[in-house]
Amino acid sequence: MSIHPWVTVEPPDSRGLRNISIGGKTVGSAWSFRELRKILDRLGYPEDMDMEDPASVHWRGGDSETWPDRPWRRRAIIALMVAGLLVSAVLHLLIGWPDVLGALTFAQRIVGALFILLGALQGVAAVAALDYWGRRQFSLSGSIILIGALIALATDSLLVFLWLQEKEYTHYLLAFVPLWFWSVWALYLIVREKPWNEIPHPSRFAAGAAAPALLTAVGLVYSTMYQPTSAPIHFALRAEFGEPQKDSGLPFVYIPLKLYAKNDGGIPVYIINDNYTVHGTTVKYSEKGDWLEQWKTDTEEAEVYAREDRKDVISSGHFYGPGSWLESGEEYSKETVVRLPKNSEYDSIDVELQFDFMRKDRGKIDTSKFAVPRRSWSKNEEGYYCPPEACGAYLVYSGRVRHNNNLVNVTRGRRYVTAFWAPDVAPTVFISSFDFKRKEEGERIDEAEMEREKVRYGHQLAFFKTEIPLAGLLSRSSGS
Structure with missing residues (x-):
């Protein structure tokens, strides 16, 4: 033997x-x-x-009967640790990936990449959990789990904080709220084990572990606060009437109209709604000069010898079109014709050019759906139909809008941008949680929410108006 x-x-x-x-x-x-x-x-x-x-x-330390291992407890801890870390890793990837692919600014893409990196670290921590509550073959496995739990707690705390601002239901709520409680439990469990005692330089390791969180915080503040505020938005709009043309065969005069817009700012913008309207105005006169009091009913203009008598819409239409966009420095022009009778009694004509736009660094519009107009008077337009006798007639443009910082998207309900256009009324824009396709009976748009969302998504208005005497314009006309 x-x-x-x-x-x-x-x-x-x-x-x-x-x-x-x-x-x-x-x-x-x-x-x-x-x-x-x-x-x-x-x-x-x-x-x-x-x-x-x-x-x-x-x-040593016991005999052949001393086996205190409780396999069910150990396996339950491993299962909960691995499951929590993997779910948190997936959540980080879902937050970061859209920003990496679609964010407009470099800083927002960096923040998205950091979230993906943090998610990858949590995936490594899930593997480390198998080792740490197993045979502990790697000395750093406990510290890696500690980092994963800290990342989960920091991110979930931020998500809960953002969610508490408006308390809207979102499917992500079912993930980050339970994950917050899980991260507190996981952090308590791993801190009790003091895994940093197994590494040679714990202070250096702690500094390295804090670096990703610090970079994420700096990038988040820059992309959500400083950059959107510092980048200017400016639109240059122009409109001018050309030399009228007469046609001997018809009792009309044709007035060329040139419209122009340029994005002079540093940020690309979506065109949510636009409109140009040409008005013809007739005026009443008084030799006594006693009509200054009209300012009480017309706060825009007041004259001593003249008073506006009637203002008619002569021509109206879209300029560039809802759902289009202008990059920084891009310009667009359009030429059209205004037709008037030769014996027109208008004293003057004016043109108003209006742009409702949204900053592309704040949000992204699903233009494939938004750019398709729905007719409010058509019963075939599900969700958008409204009897003309009650609502009038409008073209409705509506689509989903997503914030460019995906942290906002996962802590808020869905948002929609809607624009109404008709040739005889001022264009209107809404940004809110109101969904026309799923609206309930009696449901209305929350005005306070609408104004808040307009600010959040960077909605602004650009307006231009010019007016000229019709007699002077027609005196330049050519043709027989």
Whole structure:
């Protein structure tokens, strides 16, 4: 019979795992007496070896009956740790990926990339959890789990804070609220183990672990606060009437009209609604000069010898069209014709050019749906129909809008941008949670919410107006 080296079974650690050494060299670890027998069998020890014989086995910190491991508890901790870290990793990827692909600014893309990086770190932490609550073959596994739990707690706390501002239901709520409680539990569990004691330079490791969180915070503040505020928005609008043309065959005069717009600002914009309207105005005169009091009913203009009598819409239409956009420095012009009777009684004509636009660094519009007009008077337009006698007639443009910072999207309900246009009324724009396709009976748009969302998504209005005397314009006309 061959002589085998002396077997030493060390005391159980905090998890119940006992190291096994032979001749002073560690050969494995066991959770139970059965695992110990398997290790010895693999090393060639006889199956009938007397485990209670001190000459063969030396038991430290307990005997052959001392196996405090509770496998169900250990496996439950592993399952909860791995599940929480993986779910948190997926949440980080869902937050970061849209910003990496679609964010307008470099800073927002960096923030998205950082969220993906943090998600990847949590994926590594999920693998480390298998080792740390297993046989602990890697000294850094506990510290990696600590980083993963800290990342989850920081991100989920931020999401809960943002959600509490408006308390709207979102499917992500079912993820980040339970994850917040999970992260508190996971952090308590791993801190109690003090994993930093197993690394040579814990202070350097802590500084390295804090760097991603600091970069994320700086990038988030820059992309959501400083950059959108610092980048200017300016529109240059012009409109001018050309030389009228007469047609001997028809009792009309044709007045060319040139419209022009340029995005002079530093940020691209979406055109939500636009409109040009040409008015013809007739005026009443008074030689006494006693009509200055009209300012009480007309706060825009007041004259001593003249008073506006009637103002008619002569021509109206879209200029560029809802759902289009202008990049920074891009310009667009349009030429059209205004037709008037030769014997027109208008004293003057004017043109008003209006642009409702939204900053592209604040949000993204689903233009494929928004740019398609719906007719409010058509019963075939599901959700958008309204009886003309009650609502009038409008073209309705509506579509989903998403914030360029995806943290806002995951903590808010859906938002929609809607524009109404008709040739005889001022164009209107709404940005709110109101969905025309799913509206309920009696549901109305929340005015306070609408104004708040307009500010959040960077809605602005550009307006230009010019007016000229019709007599002077017609005196320049050519043709017979």
